[in-house]
Amino acid sequence: MKHLLLNFRLLLTGFFLLALYQPILGQTPERRTSVGLLVSGLQYKGDFGSDFWKTDNIKIAPGLAINQYLFRGLDLNSQIFYGELTGRRNANNYFATTLININLGFKLKLNNGWALKENAFFQPYLLASSGWTYTSQAVRRDSITRLDINKGYVDLFTAAGINFRLGGGVSLFVQSGQHLPLNANLDGTAELVTPRWADRFLQHTVGLTFNMGQALDMDEDGVADRLDKCPGTPQGVAVNESGCPLDGDLDGVPDYLDACATEAGSAESRGCPDKDNDGVTDQEDSCPDAAGPPELRGCPDADSDGITDAEDKCPDTTAGTTVDFTGCPIPNDSTAAPAATPAPNTPDSDGDGVLNAQDRCPNSAGPASNGGCPEIVSAVRQKLREATKSIRFELNKAVLLPSSYPTLDAMVPVLAEYPDYSLSIAGHTDSKGPAAFNLALSRERAAAARRYLLEKGVAENRIDMRGYGARHPIASNTTEAGRARNRRVEFDLFVSSGPNSAQAKYGVEPTAASLKAAAVKKAPAKKKLQKAPARKPAASKTKAAPKSKSTKAPVRRKVQSW
Structure with a gap:
């Protein structure tokens, strides 16, 4: 036993020296090292039976670990622990084996940039190691015979674990694996030839690791400064492998600053498209195809x-x-003439x-x-534009969500500030669903916003509401992001004695009747394979009377028009 403790002290001293030396190596950008403290539970299986996955005979084993980053997806891992295995058949037949285990192997990480990001919180891994298990056994075979055996064995170890990245260079890990000391007789049982896998044990581990050699990363985006092409990225912003913020539409404006992250634009327009290059984004431009000044909402x-x-x-x-x-x-x-009192008639x-x-x-x-x-001052116009993005409804309903209330409340003082103006509310939807349903929904949602303002004391004659359905999208309806932008309620002020701003921008409000008329008008164009007369000759071998032909044609036309 003394010999075992002496060996353990020597191993532990060497391990600590290695741990102290590794951070020095880890200060270079090429090396990333962590040192861990661990506590394990050992479970024996052999001639005395099996304690695997049982809780009544777990032996606690403290230990240390060193982990060295090699490259993305693979680490070099070394562990050392000191523990004990015991078993008992009766009062005169038992064993107690104290052991030291040290191993070195490779850790295959699933946070390799493909399955999970390297800086993910949840980091599963597999471990395969080989090492040395040194044992000191105290064995009693009967009331008289007692054996003390000191021996070492080559050990194979495989395990699976999960590392939890806590931040600040600290991680928590849990791990479970099996040790296979080759031809080991851990329980001192007398046998002529010890089977290769006769005695073995499980090791269940929990530990803390402290990163002592990771390359400097000042903006903490998970990309070392030497590789970071965009140092100083704000915390919490998603970055690519070069440390630069993600830019999904590749317009040069990072997603976290891009007001239109799914559509390419320019930095001047906050990442939103501006077809006429007049400095007014298409979604805010009343005339997106013709350049005009911002004060006229982009119209020439x-x-x-x-x-x-x-x-x-x-x-x-x-x-x-x-x-x-x-x-x-x-x-x-x-x-x-110079300003003077106007004449009575002017x-x-x-x-x-x-x-x-x-x-x-x-x-x-x-x-x-x-x-x-x-x-109207620019700040008020900006508030009206922002209101469009803030009004939200329940799914497929015209019920305002409570988050919309503050935005609508802010409209009340604006109307009080401009008594000669009225408020236009125009509802829009995406293209999913029947046109008649979308038209009704857009109008009902505009009406819901109007009702809310009326309840706040705004006069009825100062709010005009309209619904345009899916007729006027501001983004593509082929993507969910585009459809989300198209589902909106727009607000604008117009002089009460002048034309309604929504009508000036989008035209007359459509009605269900106009939708039906448009559908009927399109039907003949789509179904121009109305080749009844062309198909009939084959069936009219007996040359039916012209009268019968003329009576059937109108009926067919009438049915197809619906």
Whole structure:
């Protein structure tokens, strides 16, 4: 026994020196080392029976481990432990074997970048090792005979385990495996030839490992600084093998900064597409195919008078001319006398320089370029655009989710700030499902948002709601991400005395009747294989009377039109 303890101390000293030396090696970028403390439970199987997977005779064994990263998917692993195995047949026939085991092998990791990411929290592995088991046995065969045997055996060890990455260079692991000391007689049973696998034992282990040699990784993204092409990535951002944030649409804007992560765009437009390159993203651009300034929601204004070409009744106005809300010059603008009290027949109630006859908001001052109405500040327009992304409903229902309430609550003060404006609410859906259902759902959802605002005290005549179904997508309906963007409720302000903004953008609201009419109109085009007259000749061998032909044709046409 003394000899065994001396050997164990020597092995342990060497193991500790190796553990202290390995971190020095691990300071280089090429080596990543961890040292672990472990506690094992040993279970014997041999001539005295089997304790495998039983709990009444587990022997506790402390130990140490060193793990060295070789490359992705494979580590070099070494373990040492000190324990005891016992067995008893009766009071005069028992054994107690103290053992030291040290082994070295390879750990095959499933967090290899293919099955799981290298920095995954959950890291399964397989272990195959070979080593040496040194034993000191105290055996009693009868009331008189007692044997003390010290012997060593070549040991084979296989195990499976799971490593849990706790962060900060610390991991917890659990492992279970079987030791096969070759031709070992662990219980001291007298036998002429010891079978190759006669005595063996299980080792169930739990331990903590401390990473002492991992390459420097300042942004903690799992990619060493020497390999990291994008150092300084914010924590929690998914990265690729080069340490750069993922960019699914390959537009150069990382997914975590990309407002349209599934559609290629530019950095200037936050990763969203902008077909006309006017700086207004397609989803916010009222005229996505024609360039225009942001203040006009991306619509062109050829004469730069502040009125979009689509609304400008005088598109060739000279630069610098003051115009009304239709884009036409205000009479006598350049030759008008200095500001004076308007004549009784040309009042200007709000004193904004736009006569009441041309003023769309006669009681609120505003520039002539906006028809005498106050201009909506960019912050409010941005709030309206953001509201579109925040309104959510129950699946396939027109029931507002509570998360939508704060967004709708914020609309109430906006309407109070602009008393001459009304709110347009336009509902849209994706293309899945029947067109009639989608149209009804889009309108009902717009109506649900309207009801909520009415309950908050907004006047009925200041909210206009419409439903457009799936007619006006802002993204592709072929992907789930695109369909999610198309399921929306849009908000916009428009002058109460002017045209509705949704109608100006999308046209007249469709109805169920118009959908049916469109379907009927398309039917003949699709079913132009209405070749009844061409098929009939084969059947009309007896040359049926022309009258019978003419009576059947209308019936067939009528059926096919539905």
